[in-house]
Amino acid sequence: MFGTGIANALFGLVALLCYAGATLLYVVWLRHPQASAGRTATVLAALGAVFNFGFLYVRSLALKTVPYSDLLGSMALFGLFLAAMALILEARHHDRSLGAFLMPVSLLFLLLSFVLPGGGEAKPEMRGSIFAFHVTMNMLSYSAFAVACALSLLYLVLGRQLKGKRHILNGPVSRLPSLSYLERAARTSIGVGVVSLASGLTMGFLWAYRVWQEQHPEWLLDAKIWGSIATLAFYLWVFVRAHRGAAPGTTAKLAVAGFVLVLLSYTAVNLFFSKVHSFT
Amino acid sequence: MPPEIVFVGWNHQGADLDLRARLAFTPETAREALEGLFRERILTEGAVVSTCNRAEVYGVSEVPDSFEALAGFFSRFHSVDVSVLREKALSGHGEATVRHLFRVASGLDSMVLGEAQILGQIREAHRRAAEAGTARAVTSRLFQSALECGKRVRTETSLGARPVSVPGIALSLVGRIFESIEECKVLLLGAGETVELTARLLADDGVKQILFSNRSPEKAKALATHFHGWTVPWEERAKAFADVDIVLSATGATEPVVTAAMLKPVLGRSRRRGPLLILDLAVPRDIETEVEGFSDVYRYDLDALGELACDNAKDRMTDVPHAERIVEDSTQKFLGWLAGLSHVETLKTLRERLEKARLDEIERYASKLSRLSPEDRAVVERMTETLLHKILHNPTIGLKEGDASERLTRAAVVRALFRLDGGE
Numbered sequence: 001m002f003g004t005g006i007a008n009a010l011f012g013l014v015a016l017l018c019y020a021g022a023t024l025l026y027v028v029w030l031r032h033p034q035a036s037a038g039r040t041a042t043v044l045a046a047l048g049a050v051f052n053f054g055f056l057y058v059r060s061l062a063l064k065t066v067p068y069s070d071l072l073g074s075m076a077l078f079g080l081f082l083a084a085m086a087l088i089l090e091a092r093h094h095d096r097s098l099g100a101f102l103m104p105v106s107l108l109f110l111l112l113s114f115v116l117p118g119g120g121e122a123k124p125e126m127r128g129s130i131f132a133f134h135v136t137m138n139m140l141s142y143s144a145f146a147v148a149c150a151l152s153l154l155y156l157v158l159g160r161q162l163k164g165k166r167h168i169l170n171g172p173v174s175r176l177p178s179l180s181y182l183e184r185a186a187r188t189s190i191g192v193g194v195v196s197l198a199s200g201l202t203m204g205f206l207w208a209y210r211v212w213q214e215q216h217p218e219w220l221l222d223a224k225i226w227g228s229i230a231t232l233a234f235y236l237w238v239f240v241r242a243h244r245g246a247a248p249g250t251t252a253k254l255a256v257a258g259f260v261l262v263l264l265s266y267t268a269v270n271l272f273f274s275k276v277h278s279f280t
Numbered sequence: 281m282p283p284e285i286v287f288v289g290w291n292h293q294g295a296d297l298d299l300r301a302r303l304a305f306t307p308e309t310a311r312e313a314l315e316g317l318f319r320e321r322i323l324t325e326g327a328v329v330s331t332c333n334r335a336e337v338y339g340v341s342e343v344p345d346s347f348e349a350l351a352g353f354f355s356r357f358h359s360v361d362v363s364v365l366r367e368k369a370l371s372g373h374g375e376a377t378v379r380h381l382f383r384v385a386s387g388l389d390s391m392v393l394g395e396a397q398i399l400g401q402i403r404e405a406h407r408r409a410a411e412a413g414t415a416r417a418v419t420s421r422l423f424q425s426a427l428e429c430g431k432r433v434r435t436e437t438s439l440g441a442r443p444v445s446v447p448g449i450a451l452s453l454v455g456r457i458f459e460s461i462e463e464c465k466v467l468l469l470g471a472g473e474t475v476e477l478t479a480r481l482l483a484d485d486g487v488k489q490i491l492f493s494n495r496s497p498e499k500a501k502a503l504a505t506h507f508h509g510w511t512v513p514w515e516e517r518a519k520a521f522a523d524v525d526i527v528l529s530a531t532g533a534t535e536p537v538v539t540a541a542m543l544k545p546v547l548g549r550s551r552r553r554g555p556l557l558i559l560d561l562a563v564p565r566d567i568e569t570e571v572e573g574f575s576d577v578y579r580y581d582l583d584a585l586g587e588l589a590c591d592n593a594k595d596r597m598t599d600v601p602h603a604e605r606i607v608e609d610s611t612q613k614f615l616g617w618l619a620g621l622s623h624v625e626t627l628k629t630l631r632e633r634l635e636k637a638r639l640d641e642i643e644r645y646a647s648k649l650s651r652l653s654p655e656d657r658a659v660v661e662r663m664t665e666t667l668l669h670k671i672l673h674n675p676t677i678g679l680k681e682g683d684a685s686e687r688l689t690r691a692a693v694v695r696a697l698f699r700l701d702g703g704e
Contacts, residue, residue: 159555162456163572165584169442169452170595179555180459248554249575 008062011055012076012114018048019083019107026099030172038096045083045103052080052110066132072113074139079110081143089147089185097175101150130207137200138228142262144193145235149259151186152252155179159249183248186255190239197232204228227265234258285418285618287380288350288371289329289336292391295368303358305330307408313337313357314414322349325416327409327423329384331401333391336370338381340418340688347371378614381422382607385430387440394439394596399430417692421617429610436606437599442592447481449585449592450528450559457557457578458525462486467524469517469538470531471499474561478528479507491524493517495531518542521556528559529566540570547574559585617701623679626691629700631672638664 025041028034056076059067068077086102089095158176161168168174176182204225212219219225235258242251290303305313310328317323317339326339343349351369355362372380380389385402387394406423409415415423434440443449454461466482468475471494482490490509493516494500500511512520521527521543531537547556558579560567565581572579619625642649642661649657679690695701 158456159576159578162453162578165580165587167591168456169449169588169592174456178455178459179457183554184459245553247575 008055008058011051011058012110015048015051015055015079016107016110016114018044018051019079019103019110022048022099023103023107026096026103029096030100030175033175041096041099041103042087042090045087045099048106049080049083049087052076052083052106056080066135068135068139072116074135075109075116076113077136077139078143078146079106079108079113081140082106082109082146085143085147085189093177093181093185095177097172097177098150098154101154102147105146105150128207130203130210134200134203134207137196137203141193141197141200142266144189144196145231145255145259145262148186148189148193148255151182151189152255155182155186155248155252156256158182159252179248183251186252187239187242190235190242190255190258194232194235194239197228197235201228201232224265227261231258231261231265234261284341284346284373285338285377285422286323286341286346286350286371286373287336287338287377288347288354288369289334290365290368291334291336291370291389293389294370299360299364299368300333300335302360303335303354304332305335310405310408311412313354314409314412316357317350317353318414320349320353322346322353323414325414325419327405327415327419329381329402329405331398334384336384338377338419338422339414340416346373375611375615378422378425378618379607379611381426382429382610382614383604385426386433386603386607387430388433388600388603388607392444393593393600394444396434396440399427399434402426402430417689418618418621421692422614425610425614429607432610433603433606437602439596439599439603442595444589444593444596446561446582446585446589449588450580453557453559453578453580453588454526457555462488464525465489465491465523466526466528467491467493467512467517467520468503469493469527469529469566470562471496471503472530472532474530475528476503478530479503479509483507491520493520495533518546522546523553524556525553526557526559527567528561530561531566533562533566534564536566536568538567538571540568540573543571543574547571547577561585620695620701621688621691623687623691626679626694626700627672627676630675630694630698633698633700634668634672638668 022041022044025037025044029038029041056067056073059073059076066073068074082102083106086099086106089098089102154176158168158173158179161173162179177185208219208225238251238254238258242248290299292300295303305328310330313328314323314326314337317326317337322343323337323339323341326337329336329338337350337354341349347369350371351362351365354360355365370380381402383389385399387396387398390398402423406415406420406427409419409423443452451461454464458464461482462485464487466487466489468479468490471492475492479490479492490504490507491512492500492503492507492509493512493514494503495514497511497514500514503509504511518538521538529537555576555578556574558567558571558577560579560581563582567579567581569579569581571577620629642664649660652660675694679687679694681687682690
């Protein structure tokens with residue numbers, strides 16, 4: 001990965017350190033809400049996102065295409081989207097509690113992008129706006145599903161504490177947003193994920209039809225593609241039933257289960273079952 | 281006798297409710313009392329803090345035994361035996377007075393630890409004393425410092441952050457479950473005092489959808505009319521659970537008025553809303569505990585609310601040492617300011633400040649003065665020294681004149697004008 005240059009490595013390293021600092025301070029803030037810790041966490045998260053973007057930008061200059069045509073780049077993009085979503089939610093709702101749960105995931109994915117081998121120079125067919133749009137929208141959808149998963153987990157934790165009737169007005173749980181907010185924000189995240197995955201898959205089909213139709217006519221049967229279609233169908237169903245007023249607790253459990261599906265599609269299916277469509 | 285800050289008071293720690301009621305001040309009687317204390321020269325400045333838990337007087341006094349004088353005055357003012365007042369009183373002078381008022385402002389001396397109303401009451405006491413002209417330099421600074429100390433305690437500790445009353449806990453629970461209480465639809469079961477009070481609080485908080493249901497429909501209708509709400513027939517109360525966010529029940533029934541069996545068809549698939557908060561404030565319970573088994577239903581009765589209040593009260597206790605440190609810090613800062621108000625200290629600081637300015641100016645013009653002969657330079661230096669002494673002559677006399685309160689006020693003015701407490 002260091003083959004893409006010193007600047008690339010430097011940006012990645014600084015982003016990693018910022019995310020690590022932000023994660024630590026968000027957790028500290030959740031336990032002892034001091035304004036200085038919270039503000040510093042936000043600044044570090046924002047700096048981390050800027051350097052994460054810089055990391056991808058320098059990489060794209062070196063690869064002469066989108067910097068996330070391989071697993072390494074896609075994980076760094078995933079980290080960036082998650083950090084950005086955490087910051088957007090924080091700014092919109094003046095609430096820092098989600099940072100303690102979303103920043104560690106950003107950190108983990110950026111860290112993974114450091115240890116995974118890069119895919120080398122992109123193939124000529126991976127250059128172009130349709131491919132870029134396909135990957136960007138798919139990564140955005142996965143990030144949105146990750147956020148929905150985190151929000152749903154928090155919903156379940158807070159709901160459990162409320163049922164237990166103890167320590168809900170003090171301690172870290174008291175700094176979580178309300179149940180209604182968690183439920184609504186998770187539903188919105190699923191909606192964003194569904195729309196972006198649908199548009200990303202559409203672009204993917206277009207691109208695959210142009211590029212693979214002759215070389216790999218079996219592309220439509222690839223496990224990764226069917227995994228993504230199944231993911232889209234599942235989340236669409238969850239979104240529609242949630243929108244129609246299904247019990248929020250059940251929706252939260254489904255959102256957590258759905259993200260397991262995303263992770264499987266992203267990792268196991270991608271690496272072991274997919275023949276035509278696999279990141280390396 | 282040099283002037284000293286003093287206080288005397290009767291509060292929930294020493295005086296029972298009857299005595300506190302007899303010693304309570306209205307704004308008018310507080311003013312009368314202060315005027316009397318000035319007339320009898322017991323205080324040269326002062327203010328009265330009167331709440332349902334305390335009646336306390338703070339001020340500056342020059343009388344040798346200020347406690348006796350104050351107890352005697354209030355005995356006559358309130359027609360209470362002076363021996364009772366002596367026995368039940370809290371009093372202090374100097375540092376103890378400052379620390380006591382700062383602890384009061386911080387909620388550390390309150391019956392409910394950390395309660396927030398006291399800050400407003402102290403602000404009001406200061407405002408009234410300032411209007412009456414009895415709060416001068418020292419009392420004003422004392423009360424302003426007390427307010428700053430109280431705010432600091434509330435900002436830097438969680439002493440007053442968590443509610444310890446049942447309505448406060450219930451409101452906090454609403455905040456844990458819903459984003460905004462205004463958007464909530466609330467069903468109130470019963471028509472007694474608790475329901476009426478709750479309806480008033482909800483209406484004040486901006487809740488627009490309040491449903492009333494009661495065994496006697498007339499009472500429910502009267503409440504609905506008064507609070508611009510709707511009624512639900514008593515027989516259909518369980519059905520209404522499907523379409524509300526919060527249910528509060530406070531009937532006088534001896535058996536549960538809502539059972540899990542009644543709610544089963546309602547809280548299953550047909551419910552098309554988010555979480556449901558049930559507050560059962562009735563004794564015995566109105567709503568069966570089994571309803572907690574339904575998904576997204578959170579039921580709290582008085583026992584559960586009481587336990588949460590106890591948790592919060594315990595939590596407040598953990599912040600007491602931090603709050604006491606803030607009180608101590610604020611006390612020492614105020615005492616430092618007060619010590620500087622003696623005319624000797626003020627004059628000394630003023631002389632030092634002006635002498636430094638004189639020397640700085642001589643230093644600034646050193647190159648030009650070097651052209652003069654040593655004799656001429658000595659003349660210039662003597663001239664600046666004489667000028668300084670003449671400037672200080674009248675302030676020196678003025679700071680020593682008048683009664684204690686006037687001297688302290690003048691010293692405070694001089695310190696403020698010449699910025700003697702910091703800054704050049």
